[in-house]
Amino acid sequence: MRALVVYESMFGSTEEVARSVAKGLSGRMHVDVINVDDAPDEVTGVDLVVAGGPTHVHGLTGKRSRDAAAQQAGEQPLHSRKRGLREWLEGLATASPGTQAVTFDTRIEKPAWLTGSAARAAAKRLRRKGYRVSAAPESFFVTGKEAGDLHPGELERARMWGESLGDRADG
Numbered sequence: 001m002r003a004l005v006v007y008e009s010m011f012g013s014t015e016e017v018a019r020s021v022a023k024g025l026s027g028r029m030h031v032d033v034i035n036v037d038d039a040p041d042e043v044t045g046v047d048l049v050v051a052g053g054p055t056h057v058h059g060l061t062g063k064r065s066r067d068a069a070a071q072q073a074g075e076q077p078l079h080s081r082k083r084g085l086r087e088w089l090e091g092l093a094t095a096s097p098g099t100q101a102v103t104f105d106t107r108i109e110k111p112a113w114l115t116g117s118a119a120r121a122a123a124k125r126l127r128r129k130g131y132r133v134s135a136a137p138e139s140f141f142v143t144g145k146e147a148g149d150l151h152p153g154e155l156e157r158a159r160m161w162g163e164s165l166g167d168r169a170d171g
């Protein structure tokens with residue numbers, strides 16, 4: 001079985017989470033991890049797509065929010081520079097029959113009705129493209145609105161979440 005983890009990341013936290021999720025999945029599946037900048041617009045030969053990105057302005061990033069992130073980053077280059085999950089999902093071809101998808105985001109640790117959730121928005125779009133969304137969107141937490149460090153333990157939680165996805169897809 002094969003999984004493709006597609007991540008968008010400004011400051012690096014979502015990328016770190018994506019790599020930990022992939023580590024967890026890799027016990028059960030062959031996993032590729034790819035920056036959304038380089039993600040294919042047609043996904044074939046993959047059983048599970050995992051898409052993750054940062055929550056901006058209550059949902060998926062947009063050109064303006066990414067520009068704001070770039071300003072915050074100053075001299076540091078952003079991890080994803082060309083596009084966000086929103087643009088990738090807009091151009092993504094319809095799913096091959098039976099392909100599963102799950103989504104995650106990084107965001108501030110407050111109730112989702114306050115912070116919004118990029119993962120929820122991405123799951124909706126994947127469903128519209130014909131993907132079978134096979135697990136609830138998951139969130140991993142950062143400390144602040146700016147670059148934001150991941151809360152302690154989040155990478156381990158991400159690895160375990162990946163493991164559980166692998167078990168489910170495998171079983």
Ligand SMILES: Cc1cc2nc3c(=O)[nH]c(=O)nc-3n(C[C@H](O)[C@H](O)[C@H](O)COP(=O)(O)O)c2cc1C
Pocket residue numbers: 008009010011012013014015053054055056057058059065066068069072106107108109115116142144145146147148
């Ligand atoms: C322009 C901008 C808007 C943001 N809006 C939100 C938001 O609405 N809700 C939230 O929980 N976090 C928000 N954040 C915090 C981001 O979720 C946080 O920077 C991100 O999780 C860090 O991941 P990254 O290092 O992969 O970019 C925002 C951050 C930026 C830069």
